[in-house]
Amino acid sequence: MRALLAAALLCSAGTVLAQDHSHHAMPQAQQAAAPDEHAQHRQPATTGTDGDYRPPALTDADRAAAFPDLSGHDMRGHMDDDPFVWMAMADRLEWQAGDAGDALAWDAKAWFGHDRGRLWLRSAGEREQGHAAEGGIEALWGKPLTPWWDVLAGVRHDLGHDGRDWLALGVQGMAPYKFEVQATAWLGEGGQAALQAEVEYELLLANRLILQPRIEATAYARNDPLHGIGSGLSDVEAGMRLRYEIRREFAPYIGIERRHRFGGSAVYARAAGDATTETRWIAGIRMWL
Amino acid sequence: MTDTMPSINRRKLLRGMALGGAATTLGLWREPTWALATTRHMGVLAGTDFDLGIGRMPVNFSGRDAMATTVNGSLPGPILRWREGDTVTLRVRNTLPQVSAIHWHGILLPANMDGVPGLSFHGIEPGGDYLYRFKVRQSGTYWYHGHSSLQEQAGVYGALVIDPREPEPFEYERDYLVLLSDWTDMDPHRLFARLKKRSDYDNLYKRTAGDFLRDVRELGLTAALADRKAWGAMRMSPTDLADVNGNTYTYLANGRTAAGNWTGLFTPGERIRLRFINGAAMTFFDVRIPGLKLTVVAADGQNVHPVVVDEFRIAPAETFDVIVQPADDAAYTVFAQAMDRSGYTRLTLAPRMGMQAPVPPALDKRALLTMQDLGHGGHAMAAPGEMSCGAAMGMPGMEHSAHAGMPMQAHPVSESRNPDVDMQAMSPTPRLDDPGIGRRDNGRKVLRYADLRSFAPPTDGREPSREIELHLTGNMERFAWGFDGIKFSQAEPVRLEYGERVRLTLVNDTMMEHPVHLHGMWSDLEDADGKFLVRKHTVSIPPGTKRSFRVTADAPGRWAFHCHMLMHMEAGMMREVRVEE
Numbered sequence: 001m002r003a004l005l006a007a008a009l010l011c012s013a014g015t016v017l018a019q020d021h022s023h024h025a026m027p028q029a030q031q032a033a034a035p036d037e038h039a040q041h042r043q044p045a046t047t048g049t050d051g052d053y054r055p056p057a058l059t060d061a062d063r064a065a066a067f068p069d070l071s072g073h074d075m076r077g078h079m080d081d082d083p084f085v086w087m088a089m090a091d092r093l094e095w096q097a098g099d100a101g102d103a104l105a106w107d108a109k110a111w112f113g114h115d116r117g118r119l120w121l122r123s124a125g126e127r128e129q130g131h132a133a134e135g136g137i138e139a140l141w142g143k144p145l146t147p148w149w150d151v152l153a154g155v156r157h158d159l160g161h162d163g164r165d166w167l168a169l170g171v172q173g174m175a176p177y178k179f180e181v182q183a184t185a186w187l188g189e190g191g192q193a194a195l196q197a198e199v200e201y202e203l204l205l206a207n208r209l210i211l212q213p214r215i216e217a218t219a220y221a222r223n224d225p226l227h228g229i230g231s232g233l234s235d236v237e238a239g240m241r242l243r244y245e246i247r248r249e250f251a252p253y254i255g256i257e258r259r260h261r262f263g264g265s266a267v268y269a270r271a272a273g274d275a276t277t278e279t280r281w282i283a284g285i286r287m288w289l
Numbered sequence: 290m291t292d293t294m295p296s297i298n299r300r301k302l303l304r305g306m307a308l309g310g311a312a313t314t315l316g317l318w319r320e321p322t323w324a325l326a327t328t329r330h331m332g333v334l335a336g337t338d339f340d341l342g343i344g345r346m347p348v349n350f351s352g353r354d355a356m357a358t359t360v361n362g363s364l365p366g367p368i369l370r371w372r373e374g375d376t377v378t379l380r381v382r383n384t385l386p387q388v389s390a391i392h393w394h395g396i397l398l399p400a401n402m403d404g405v406p407g408l409s410f411h412g413i414e415p416g417g418d419y420l421y422r423f424k425v426r427q428s429g430t431y432w433y434h435g436h437s438s439l440q441e442q443a444g445v446y447g448a449l450v451i452d453p454r455e456p457e458p459f460e461y462e463r464d465y466l467v468l469l470s471d472w473t474d475m476d477p478h479r480l481f482a483r484l485k486k487r488s489d490y491d492n493l494y495k496r497t498a499g500d501f502l503r504d505v506r507e508l509g510l511t512a513a514l515a516d517r518k519a520w521g522a523m524r525m526s527p528t529d530l531a532d533v534n535g536n537t538y539t540y541l542a543n544g545r546t547a548a549g550n551w552t553g554l555f556t557p558g559e560r561i562r563l564r565f566i567n568g569a570a571m572t573f574f575d576v577r578i579p580g581l582k583l584t585v586v587a588a589d590g591q592n593v594h595p596v597v598v599d600e601f602r603i604a605p606a607e608t609f610d611v612i613v614q615p616a617d618d619a620a621y622t623v624f625a626q627a628m629d630r631s632g633y634t635r636l637t638l639a640p641r642m643g644m645q646a647p648v649p650p651a652l653d654k655r656a657l658l659t660m661q662d663l664g665h666g667g668h669a670m671a672a673p674g675e676m677s678c679g680a681a682m683g684m685p686g687m688e689h690s691a692h693a694g695m696p697m698q699a700h701p702v703s704e705s706r707n708p709d710v711d712m713q714a715m716s717p718t719p720r721l722d723d724p725g726i727g728r729r730d731n732g733r734k735v736l737r738y739a740d741l742r743s744f745a746p747p748t749d750g751r752e753p754s755r756e757i758e759l760h761l762t763g764n765m766e767r768f769a770w771g772f773d774g775i776k777f778s779q780a781e782p783v784r785l786e787y788g789e790r791v792r793l794t795l796v797n798d799t800m801m802e803h804p805v806h807l808h809g810m811w812s813d814l815e816d817a818d819g820k821f822l823v824r825k826h827t828v829s830i831p832p833g834t835k836r837s838f839r840v841t842a843d844a845p846g847r848w849a850f851h852c853h854m855l856m857h858m859e860a861g862m863m864r865e866v867r868v869e870e
Contacts (some may be wrong), residue, residue, distance in 0.1 A: 075407030147764050
């Protein structure tokens with residue numbers, strides 16, 4: 001006991017170590033049985049560098065100490081190697097100044113879940129001055145397919161006056177050479193189907209100054225005069241955005257985007273007196289949580 | 290610090306006595322005779338009976354107030370000084386609102402004293418305590434740290450020094466601890482979540498368009514394009530040396546920032562033993578003392594034949610004991626830079642308080658990973674299950690006639706078609722004599738594992754009866770980590786039979802270095818020819834390497850076996866090793 005009491009606090013000024021170390025009585029509460037003396041003083045192992053090593057024979061006390069009863073307790077709660085994680089991101093939230101007027105456009109997404117399955121909410125669209133918002137909102141379940149690709153399936157609801165609903169199936173991920181790719185097929189009411197693919201690339205002018213070319217193409221299966229859509233390749237947006245990441249989570253940008261309408265969609269546009277090509281100047285913010 | 294300046298002559302006297310008669314030394318040991326320096330932040334607790342408390346306290350390392358989780362209200366926690374052969378009793382109280390636990394790193398003990406909640410015990414409930422008691426069967430420099438949740442990152446760590454029964458095979462007049470660590474004001478779970486959202490958040494050192502133009506100018510267009518093509522094909526970056534770096538961390542030495550400049554005093558001509566411990570969660574440090582040669586005398590608490598170097602790399606959880614002998618009446622900077630050169634910390638050895646030596650004016654040049662570093666022998670490689678780079682790339686099960694003479698590494702089936710495996714090493718080798726990334730041409734003699742020669746022969750000279758190969762795997766982008774592509778929560782234990790001698794071989798199929806720690810048993814590191822090199826508790830496995838160590842399964846129980854990069858462990862790079870009769 002003298003040895004126990006001899007435990008000394010040899011701290012310097014001791015100002016931070018304000019804790020009282022003067023008491024060294026044996027603790028009252030013991031959660032574990034004290035190790036059996038036999039376990040501590042058992043026959044030593046036979047040591048040998050020439051291959052005759054034998055570990056010590058185990059006692060019951062050794063066995064009890066080796067496999068304590070954890071009453072079904074495991075490492076969950078202490079280490080979660082697949083925690084619930086979420087992310088919300090406004091990839092593009094921008095003001096567009098175009099030949100035919102200005103517009104507010106967005107492309108946002110959020111995901112919630114675990115490594116092997118996440119709920120994705122995605123929304124993209126725009127609201128031109130004097131018009132209702134156009135675009136869509138999607139709820140998708142995403143699973144990783146390969147190290148670089150996720151597959152997603154779910155539903156889409158169109159924003160706008162007639163609010164069509166679609167089934168959605170897509171892939172997203174990173175192609176070799178670090179092209180970010182997202183492709184989605186939609187199957188809608190009345191047998192309409194659509195396919196949209198977008199590819200982005202990040203060119204680092206500096207580590208925080210990033211030039212991002214982006215191209216997006218949309219095609220439809222059927223003519224849809226009501227919505228001004230012709231079958232086949234309908235429209236293509238090609239843009240270039242230059243952002244500065246003040247923080248990774250917050251990056252203002254400027255850019256330019258050019259839109260082309262093709263095929264039947266171009267015909268419908270011309271009939272309505274709209275241009276089939278348009279250039280828009282852009283200023284926006286990219287942010288995430 | 291100055292407050293507890295030791296009596297040097299007394300120390301010398303005692304050392305002499307120790308050589309003369311062990312009994313006398315043991316009798317005198319209780320006296321505060323050793324010269325282990327302390328700071329205002331780190332006290333020393335010595336003896337056999339300890340009261341420790343885990344709680345929260347305010348700190349300010351970054352210029353902003355933040356909360357740390359600490360042991361006994363100091364960061365690092367108190368230095369615990371034990372003596373080989375004693376039975377120590379440690380009562381650990383938990384005042385946190387969460388479960389907590391302390392693990393004694395590298396210490397041989399019964400499994401229920403190891404401090405891993407869910408494997409060794411229930412953990413320490415809020416407001417509860419746990420009585421650790423075990424016989425100390427070793428000596429040297431070790432450390433302790435939290436093993437519940439991510440509390441280690443928040444400050445639950447401290448040094449363990451165990452005085453030997455027998456004299457050590459080296460002499461010194463002064464004894465200092467150098468505990469390196471990484472601090473962040475962020476909640477560690479938010480940091481983990483950030484890595485899941487954007488794993489390259491901290492990498493502000495990626496190659497830019499300007500770097501490409503410079504490479505075109507210096508290497509030519511063909512070479513520059515080929516290089517970008519190789520990395521682009523892998524969808525990876527050669528600048529990925531640290532998941533979390535100096536953009537997030539403040540690096541500490543003995544609980545002080547570089548500006549705080551912890552100082553240890555010496556008298557010129559003295560031999561100083563520096564006990565280096567890397568208590569960082571995610572940081573490798575390269576350590577040197579400009580103007581002094583470092584004589585490495587112990588690694589992971591185990592004496593080694595002295596080796597003189599200018600610099601050593603210390604992985605998280607490793608310890609190195611180094612002896613220096615400053616002859617001049619001058620100050621010296623102990624300089625520890627992060628492996629990715631994103632920051633550093635330092636402390637000072639000086640004859641008098643207030644003196645300091647210049648800090649090296651610049652960090653070393655930031656290194657770039659190469660395909661050779663990744664064990665690809667100069668070729669990029671696609672992720673398993675994806676063929677995107679042509680026939681020259683390695684694919685599991687493919688013919689590799691193009692690589693005649695270079696043994697191709699086989700991989701576990703569980704790595705194929707696995708979203709958590711973004712890379713496989715094609716031709717990994719031990720590379721124990723490799724100075725490592727960023728140190729190959731730095732003009733300094735650097736410590737390599739091949740330089741470490743155990744002072745003592747292995748206690749178990751048997752040849753391993755079998756080999757267990759495990760692959761370190763991950764997906765950098767998803768921040769998912771595991772062994773053989775499987776996370777801890779999904780994996781079966783690695784089962785060993787009590788008493789058997791096995792060879793554990795680790796293949797690094799990632800582009801990061803992983804310090805791998807087996808609880809409860811020693812890891813006898815082998816050289817490239819399979820001969821015993823040195824006894825360790827933490828073996829670092831650089832990318833593109835395959836390293837082996839022998840384990841004698843002489844400790845029954847359920848033991849943790851994991852990467853000591855805290856966030857990699859948390860993400861699943863862990864196994865249970867179960868030793869049963």
